[in-house]
Amino acid sequence: MASHTEISPGEAADRLAIRELIDAYAHCADRCDAKGQMSLFTEDTRFLVFMDATAVEPTQTLRGRESLAPVFDNLNTYRATTHFNGQSTVTLDGDRATGESYCLAHHIGVDESGQRTLMIASIRYLDQFTKQGGDWYFAERRLMVDWTETRSSTP
Numbered sequence: 001m002a003s004h005t006e007i008s009p010g011e012a013a014d015r016l017a018i019r020e021l022i023d024a025y026a027h028c029a030d031r032c033d034a035k036g037q038m039s040l041f042t043e044d045t046r047f048l049v050f051m052d053a054t055a056v057e058p059t060q061t062l063r064g065r066e067s068l069a070p071v072f073d074n075l076n077t078y079r080a081t082t083h084f085n086g087q088s089t090v091t092l093d094g095d096r097a098t099g100e101s102y103c104l105a106h107h108i109g110v111d112e113s114g115q116r117t118l119m120i121a122s123i124r125y126l127d128q129f130t131k132q133g134g135d136w137y138f139a140e141r142r143l144m145v146d147w148t149e150t151r152s153s154t155p
Contacts, residue, residue: 011092017136018090018129022101025138026083029105034072041065042130046140053124053144079108079116095131096139100124108153118153122146 007015021040028037041047043065048058062068075081088101107119126142 014092014097014131014136015090018097018099019088021129021136021138022088022099022125022127023085026085026103029072029075029083030081032076034069034075037072038065038068041068041138041141042132045138047071047138048140048142050142050144053146058142077109079110081108082106090129097129097131097136099127099129101127116153116155117150119148119150121148 025037025040028034028040044063045065045068047062047068049060049071051059060071062071082105084104084106086102086104088099090097090099101124103123103125105121105123107121109117109119111117122145124144124146126144127138128140129136130139131137
């Protein structure tokens, strides 16, 4: 664990900006704002999805900001989502940083018969960040699904 007994104002600002970036991602997801979500990534970003966090190879690999649209638009298939961000760690290195953050993602769905379901996913994000023009962006995001649970839900 890093010691922050003497943290510079610049480092504090960078850490806060990165946490706000992580939170903005969840906020945009829950508001079905795919364009807003995409704007948090660099033009040449990489986004890797591991539906099984223990897998060696990703389930899906996307390259470039524009390639993210179908993935983020897929959240529109749910009636509602709520992403709770948990603990995170960040290691700064100038205008680059790496981090890991935890999230519990709740997805309310309704099937063809009208049956409502709740799918909960325990997710870890392994991130590479870059600072461009004074703002932090995701340069690479690995979405690691540790577990999911789907159950019936009542309104």
